[in-house]
Amino acid sequence: MTRLARLTEQSLIDRIARIARPRGPRPQGLRAVLGIGDDAAVLASAGRLHTLFTTDFLTEGIHFRAAWAPGVLLGRKALAASLSDIAAMGGVPSSFVLSAGFPRRTDATYALQVARGIAAQARRFGVSLVGGDTCAARSLFLNVALLGLVEPGREVRRSGARSGDGLYVTGRLGAPAAGLQLLKAGARHGRASGARAAAIRAHLDPEPRVIAGRLLGLTGLAAAMIDLSDGLARDLPRLCAASGAGAVVEQEAIPVARSAAIVLGGRAAARAALVGGEDYELLFAARAEHHESVRRLARRIRLPMSRIGQIVPARRGVRILAGSGRYLPFEDLRAGFRHFPADA
């Protein structure tokens, strides 16, 4: 018997999509311009704007432990992943439906804190809760399905990168992975301070880059974009595969979060920035002639946008130039980090 955990070569979502081919004419409107395989689907409306559609969930014991996550922060995080998906398409998030499953033993105060966190995050990003489903569940989970809007043709896909483009990331990477390590080791939110507190906060309360994503899309500066929810080592190859391109990243150009460097030390922080995941920063490609415009936009919105490398032809693969001067393929980074340069 094959356990699901081994079914890694193709996700369930892809399999369903492959075998589900709706018959007959599609209703007018909401035709899928872009389906599975990007940060969000793009649905054509008869009107002026296209609709973006994405979904994400958090579930206890896998994505979080209730003991680690104050209810308010858990609620905020439940919306963050979907907001980040819409940001990575260059869209404006609009309205969402929420499914919440709580074990019957859940403390009502905790559940209401979660509700408060979701509501606060919704207010902050100007999105409306328009429906939902709540029911008992064996373990706590929160699912958000979020709609967004984008001007036709302005959506930023993963597939738009071309050889010669610069490769950029917003913000600094590695802090959420450092925070997770602290939480696993027994540190608690609200009891740590300084860099430790910052790292824990980065894990529990990630900041979706909604304004940056929207501006990178509207200005046309981002030719391709993806959010780093699974980490640079997984998400850069996805962007490259969708674009039919390769990439070279300079390890020393990757912006490592200060809190990660303090908590983990330089080498482990550099590794966390590559493979840690849950950063929710944006990775994007921009044409070489737009480099100055990207820098200007970064200054204007006070968010670092670091050039970490460039897009190259597909045959050159997706590689990282380590501090040692050696090139290493990205797939080796993902395979349990065994060949990670910092360990060499």
Added chain:
Amino acid sequence: MTRLARLTEQSLIDRIARIARPRGPRPQGLRAVLGIGDDAAVLASAGRLHTLFTTDFLTEGIHFRAAWAPGVLLGRKALAASLSDIAAMGGVPSSFVLSAGFPRRTDATYALQVARGIAAQARRFGVSLVGGDTCAARSLFLNVALLGLVEPGREVRRSGARSGDGLYVTGRLGAPAAGLQLLKAGARHGRASGARAAAIRAHLDPEPRVIAGRLLGLTGLAAAMIDLSDGLARDLPRLCAASGAGAVVEQEAIPVARSAAIVLGGRAAARAALVGGEDYELLFAARAEHHESVRRLARRIRLPMSRIGQIVPARRGVRILAGSGRYLPFEDLRAGFRHFPADA
């Protein structure tokens, strides 16, 4: 400490909606014409059609047990609830995103059967899977968020019923509750026959009334509509509350499924038809002058539409006329069925 199970007076979804008031101007398009509190939200698009938006989930141990539900049927059911919501608004279902959480121990064959069931249901109802999220989870759950389309002003709300309207249900009620009772008692799908098999099938593989709902909406025959996912005893008071009206239902006019009558016996089947839930039939109100048109539509699509009573002024409450000739308030039915006429 208050356990969540006691927090019954107001759902979490309502609480979040109350405290989440997005600041600032809303983006053009997808403005909520109708938010929480109906079968689906109605979002105004700049184009010709409005967008409907709904979400539902199934979770192991609460909605189903994996041992009861063949994977294919579980997959079909995961879409059925959302399809039924769109049907109850008079809309056309369009595209959906899926979140699937599977325990790591899940047999891959089972997971693929679930995928096959979702895909088959999607093909059958002409809806497209456009995105999703899969991840490990402590207990199996499937969440569907579904978009639909409806002509502006043609959406059928819960709030449109007026005193004097006839009250109708599609199909026959009670079979899913009978099926659930059989499954709890050890019966298994594929091993039962006749009425027992029909009841089990009704529970595991409900039929969303997509065509009936669409026609009742398009023709304007349904003035108010709701699906019976929680049973007549819960859903009729919801329709009445939204409409600011009361209702009188004749118990003898409620269409009881033949399989429920055979499996449960007449009295218990009558009770199941009222309080059993998971019927996914449509309950609607139609103006008295439309009675013949409703009958004609029912004949044309070969789906029973039974007149079970009528809408009355709110001060007369929501009551049922039992076989004994006594009127009983619906809230008594919900309160543990203690006052249920069949037990009197």
